[in-house]
Amino acid sequence: MTVEMTARTYMITGPEPELWYRDLVSCLQSTFGSLLARAGADPLSVLGAGWRFLHLPGDVRSEEFYYPCPANESGGTDLGAALAPHHELHSRWWQPADENDVWREVRETLADDRLVIAAVDNFHLPFRPAYGDVHAAHLVVVYGLDETRGVVYVSDAMPPAFRGAVPIEEFLRSWGSANPTDVQDAFFSDSRIGRRCLDVRLDAPPAPLTPELLGGFLHTDVDAFTAVGSTPAAGSNTAVGSNTADPAADARARTGLAGYDEFAAELLDRCRAGDADALRELYPFGWGMQAQAALHGELLRSCGRQWGDPALAGAGRAVEAVAHAWTGLRFTGAHGLEDPRAASADIAHHATVLRGKYARAVDAVGAAAARL
Template structure:
């Protein structure tokens, strides 16, 4: 299937069929109406990246260009929220997503259930697809239903006041698109998401009825070689350590991890598992973007660079899995994480060299 507004298709998995209950208006005015919604999914991405792909596609953009052309690595904040959609950029998501695009990403925090519903309904009326924060425990279509508490995101695509039910879209496996009673979604959005031991990674922080507003403030840039070359040079400079972020910050994090584990036990390892997911996802998206740009522009060294970036993405797996299984022997797990971390850092350096090489030679 061809992505709306995209010069080339983004691979999707045909999971859903039938019409989407929303027509592009407001900030999406002029976009081609979406008549079906195949589910895009990538194993390396969290619900945050997957949902953004769908919303950007609805807006007529090539989501792979928007999410994959920029490549950032943020310093890890002290407060690492235990939710699937944690991102080290915090509320400033636009500094990591749509870096070279006129894109606004804004979190809203309604005070109560009524305000939460009213804001979502108003957004839908304006052509916005709200991405809402939920606790999987209360959602009948999630495997965690009445079993595991975990902070998650899904999209609301419509609301029917006659039946008091929303239409929702959740592309994360097992994937669901269909109705959800208003009171069920409200319960999930207002949940305390208690840390009851059911999920060591994504429980302990309530959704607080948050929802993410995505606005396209202008046309998507044309992905010319001049535009891309400037973007890639900026990416390399950022990853090399602009303003305390980038590889120096990551290297310092791995250096400090054994001391943190000695002082706190397994808690820093659980944080490492969470912070690795956005970094892994964004490297994977950048790799896919480079491969597609190589095909479109006829520059084979971009494909080689994409492969090097893909190896970075997969190198995060060793870091995250070693951290995930560290509760029994935290010190040994920390040693393994640091070892995998050194491999990861070498992979980043190799990827940056490959990208720099691709800038000057076809």
Template sequence: MTASPSALPVVELWCRDVISCLQATFGSVLRHAGHDPLDVLGLHWEFRHKPGDVRSEEFYYPCATPGDLAASLAPHHPVSSAWHQADELDRPLDALADELSRGRLVIAAVDNFHLPFRPAFGDVHAAHLLVVYGIDEHNVHVSDAMPPDFAGPIPVADFLRSWSSANPTDVQDAFFSDSRIDRRYLTVDVGAEFPTLDRALLAKALDHSLELFHGPSHGDRTGLAGLGEFLDEVLKAAETADSATVRDVYPFGWGMQAQSGLHGELLRTWGLREDVPAVREAGRLVETVAHKWTGLRVCAAHGHPEPEAAAKELARHANALRQAYESAVDGLAEARSAL
């Protein structure tokens, strides 16, 4: 077990309106390591869809680096992560305690149904992430920046129920239930040498994004071509009553929306601070992409039980999203020219 509660680290909460628990937990880990989460998580922008890969978890993300969420979220920084599963049923917390003893925070997958501080407690099953920063004889100390934010102890028994949950199918949440938790957790390695967010690094990141957006789509659906393939598939699914494909828009789109929101904020604030209007305006355009995801995701969420009836509205939101991406990519090119 870890040290007494008085010796526990202070874990700062970090959140933004458009992000999920995935970015929030990684943000807390990065801040704990002394880095600005926005500089790290907001630097990269792309569109990526892996057909058949979407899972019913709030933290689903289509990884460019297989199995490594951190490297996929922040490819321009020395960060990496790995999934693990604690399999010692008699002392499952030992795996987490061992990580904490090395001074590393742990990100644990949990089921909201069993967490006393979540609004879904005792009501709705849903796969979620939170940060574990301490364990003592009676409590597990957790940090959750997603509203309503919470940091503090919860009874060991509650944590174990949440962390070990089967997360069964729940009619109240068609998007994040039906995905076993099974004592999964993430370890995150944060390198010692972090690059400074200057013009050179921003230019490098924009070059990478522009290459991805203008490149061909093969395997993973990437760039503007991949976006078109994805949206065409969704609209065809609606017209042919393919409810499952329409439903997947909601969990899949959250990762793309979150990344767009963070990248847009980074460009807008950096461009304002450094007095580079083209970068500031590119940020505004990328933030527009994030907001257009809301319309498509919410329409798909409400429309998937009867997708044919939602087809017209889905097409409207899909076209708006497509246009927003095209404008934002043009803005990105102008921003790159200004650096």
């Protein structure tokens, strides 16, 4: 779309944002995917290049877009770097600096021909199935603002996909919502929206994905999975394509297979103690790990097919099996909220199945990496 700019109309130039989506991703990956596609990058190659297990106890928030981010050297976090540890993808959260002009930063970003990712509450968005019914924290892409007509142009790839105009007043209610506790959504309500937005930048174009480059990524990821404790294995090539803060530098971090074992043991202990909060945290935390595994598996499977490498394609399928195993654990937890003790045996079963899938996938990815 090419729209003539006026004093009160701000639109990106060129085509509308791509509705980038995969079945197991959340609004986090879909919105970042839209921005990557607009930057001329392949979202799957960027978002699917990295694969890790990272749990930060006490960090999980009741938002669809929660994702664990280790602290960087300055004490802050970078969601873009966490999502794409092998690429120069960076992001920062911001809120309007002036409550008397909440659109100023949005105007400036759109005038710079860049998209905005905004946090919203589904309860107030007319195109979401939860409209007027369920409060839930969500992300959408803003690609235009027309203050004369009183509309915001929004793109949302999550089903049912939508791209078009939303009345400013309804968007403002969604963007500034308190997102109160909602008994209909125990996982994504009770988290103030606060007019948060993400500024996302791809600082360098991704290099063409070659077997050698992908092999470096895979060696780094396998080393992180197999390290004892939180420290990367000796001789690991974590510097190759590394973009994110070292999770080992965050004292809370549970990483790799050992970190998964700690996470699963604590989850089961809390369930047996009747702690429903353990299951409330499981659902949003697990979605991030599930989405990452799904994208990584798809990338490896696609590259294996394209490069005629059955071992790489098989490794991709093994990682996709990890993603699907997360479904059993997450949904068992969701249905066990009312009685965590009663759900603990099923939680133990699904956690054990998932652990086996992780172990097999790490072995398969390591074997494939050795061939690249």
